[in-house]
Amino acid sequence: MTISQSAKQPPNNASTSIENNSPNNTNTATTADKPIMELSGIIREFAAGEQTIRVLHEVNLTINQGEMVAIIGQSGSGKSTLMNILGCLDQATAGDYKIYGQSANRLDADELAELRREHFGFIFQRYHLLGDISAKDNVAVPAVYAGMNTDARINRAEELLTDLGLGEKVNNRPSQLSGGQQQRVSVARALMNGGDVILADEPTGALDSKSGEDVMAILHDLNAKGHTIIMVTHDPKLAAQAERVIELKDGYVIADYKTEHYKPTTRQPDSILGGHRKSAFASFVDRLLEAFKMSLLAMRAHKMRTLLTMLGIIIGIAAVVSIVGLGQGSQQQILSNISSLGTNTITVNDGYPRGDPRRKYNDDNLTPEDADAISSQPYVTNVSPQVNASSSVRYRSVQEDSTINGVGEYYLEVTGETLALGQGFDSQSIKLRSQDIILDDNAKNAFFADIDNPIGEVILIGSVPGRVIGVLEENDSGFGPDISTPTIYMPYTTVMSRITGSANIDSFVALLDDSISSSAAESAISDIIEGRHGKDDFELRNSDSIRQTIESTTGTMTLLISSVAVISLIVGGIGVMNIMLVSVTERTNEIGVRMAVGARQSDIMQQFLIEAVLVCILGGLLGIGLAFAIGELINNFAGDSFKVIYSSTSIIAAFICSTLIGVVFGFLPARNAAKLDPVDALSRD
Known part of the structure; x- marks a missing residue:
């Protein structure tokens, strides 16, 4: 059986080596061949200043169901770039890539995320685990985005970790695990949604010999169960354990051959998600809760920064509520004083009204x-x-x-x-x-x-x-x-x-x-x-008009001073936006991991938007509490002569205002996070 491969001749005109070391294989295709990935003329270029660097040169490959493929080459040969394109983490500059017969070039960001979520599993050299959550929760993340039932999700995550020898470590965080154990967690995460295709980037590169052997044994076992394994490595000994080897040099495919381990198969891995999906609404709520949990963890991990971010909101909300309360208290005190002249009274004075020339002739x-x-x-x-x-x-x-x-x-x-x-x-x-x-x-x-x-x-x-x-x-x-x-x-x-x-x-x-x-x-x-x-020949004076004038005047003054306080809210909102932009930068790698396991752009956006809104809501609540403390202080010192009277309307308005600030000023950072390119995000630490 021959696996189709063609490549443009390298610049040194070296011939492309196509070998088959298995004596049992022939150059005749069999019914066992079932293409799941087809690359035609794939070119990948990157901008480098004013120049463009071509990393892949018109790569043509077909990868079949159930194969175990090793992509080998020296550093800079383009093997990781090729794997990223195969895993829909990156897109080619030119050429066509079909996955399950569907052109990836025509898919939008969420459709690519669905492919990664439903069909791919990634095993990274540096593990790329989320440090704030347990091993079990790390494994379950892809299933959250896939809409798997909660109980089924938890049970499967625990079963996978147990099968990989981590049954007693399910609640440990990554920092509490060794390198080999972290890589096993990464493998379990790759299998969470089924993982028809497992893409492993230097899976043993950061491990000791024993841990590396264990991971390779796991990959062989997965391949035997029908998973297609695509492994990137620079180690020829590791590549020799695969069924097929694709060798790259300077962005060209210089060799594509089968090893003696090649065994054609049409077996497919067991379906995982079919009977365990939630409804669309329940799945959305589940993803929302996941984003909420991660936001709380991020805030807890950076307590001082979160508090400083809230400070502008706290001061602004406290100022608005306190000023409105002071205005209400002043107004009530003045009206109380007016009541000493009689409330709702009309005074009739002898003499013509003011401004009438007859006024001086008072009869x-x-x-x-x-x-x-x-x-x-x-x-x-x-x-x-x-x-x-x-x-x-x-x-x-x-x-x-x-x-x-x-x-x-x-x-x-x-x-x-x-x-x-x-x-x-x-x-x-x-x-x-x-x-x-x-x-x-x-x-x-x-x-x-x-x-x-x-x-x-x-x-x-x-x-x-x-x-x-x-x-x-x-x-x-x-x-x-x-x-x-x-x-x-x-x-x-x-x-x-x-x-x-x-x-x-x-x-x-x-x-x-x-x-x-x-x-x-x-x-x-x-x-x-x-x-x-x-x-x-008389003049009327209505005490109600005096009351209305005073209410209007104090209301205007309160509005004026409150508008100044609102400026501090806006400044606080800008502070929230700046800190959230910093947070996006710091957590770019986390964003890349989530995208790799199938998070939609909306999932990433809502996570950072929820975090911004939580910061502002918590700041708003603390601001309202500070305003009450200020009011209590004033009331105690002023005694009965003056009282701060709180307006429920101003408190509700302040709370709504703080929430809107979180939405408005959190939108740009959240949008920036959602628009990140997965492969770029993963490359940052």
Whole structure:
């Protein structure tokens, strides 16, 4: 039987040697020949600066099912390049390579990965095991990408290792194994998915004599079971153990002959994957979990680098959440202070609106009857008329210029102020024009600094005596009357009749029902007063508009400062991208191994993308935790005067943001990893 071979004559015009040392073989083809690999005019060139180096010169070969082939030659002869093309790790520059009758030149990256996954098994000189996982998991990696059932995968990996004498080492990592044991793990991995074709690159090159003999015995046994063995070696003694030898020199095939061991066979290895495959979705989930596990292992192996990578994300997320919390706390504090003037209130002031030229001609048109008219409206809860005056106030030897406020019986309810001592005014106080007074905290300190409880004391407002019936709580909100001037409160009817002598009021405050729109109530009140007066000689002030303005202002400030904090997130994302690019560079060899055993480009991409996302998610969680710690610190030191209030929306948004950063900034490194050429990746350490 003749195995077809042709090659361009080498430059030295040496004749190509085709020999058959087996006396039992003839030059007549038999039915035992079953070509699985056919190479026609294969050329492989590599760029070297501005020049191109040709490593293989129009190689023509046919390799049949069940053969044990040794490719031999000196270093630089092109034997490893030829093996890489045969194993679909590399592609020829020119020529055609058919595998199982299908042209490899027309297959895309994932289709080539499928060939490596389903039909090839690789045994490398330097083992190329994944150092972070056990021997069993190393062996099982090809089956993960092939979609083999989990139980079947684990059982087969353990059986293979046991058959190869490593039954007690299945959970050991590569660093815990000798060179010979690591090579056995590599053999078991090559057989995991069946491995119709086993490609061994210098399988005994890094082993001692005994381990080398053991590996060769394993290869002979595999060949006897129907596996096609293609072995690259520079050792003629090792090549002599094969059934067929292909010799290369300077990229040319100079010899192709059968040895005395040649035995034609049509036996095929047992099918492994057929009955053990998962569904497409289950297989995808399995590969996702494998990528997740490898990402965690990579992060654990480089703890300090992972932490430094997270740092930008941690700071950015903590800044965003803390700033939003500070903004919320500031807003609530300001609104709480405003509530001391009354919440959801409308104040009607006498006089034309600001900017109206008639404003200086104030004819005092606002009356208590106007306040009564508004108080009868269904959307108004309470109304307090107000009259303002100033007078000299004296208690014994203490005399101060003070502000006199005439108010209604519902003043405290309308404004939200509270009493520290005593009581407020009632309807009888208003009706009988009682000379009762309430002091604010400044008035109490001015006139009764040495008296804890001034209730019942009498003071003179001008020439009008008044009896103290109440003291207000201190108002330190910054809103309301001038806090530097003592303020005396009396029934507005008393102030009108005994102090100002006027029948008009200066203003009144209407407390609205919380279920009513303040803007609608404001419009209705305006219409009523204008209808009563026949003109718009009054001015409205809506406390809700103040609240909205403050909310808008604090919200804008929070957004502005948060946008600055987001910049730190972007910077952190760039840091993640840079570190992931470094990680891809460091783990190029691992990527090559995964591609060699059948990983798709999407499998490689999702592994590095998951790692980037995990870094950002973990950084985001730590950032949120840091923000809570900062907030707790501020709340403890600030006491009741100020609180950091966390927004669940900002926390969720920050978490989503950190995840998106992982996706966006992890995509480029992941894509670069997926686009690596398998043979280039394997050649890097």
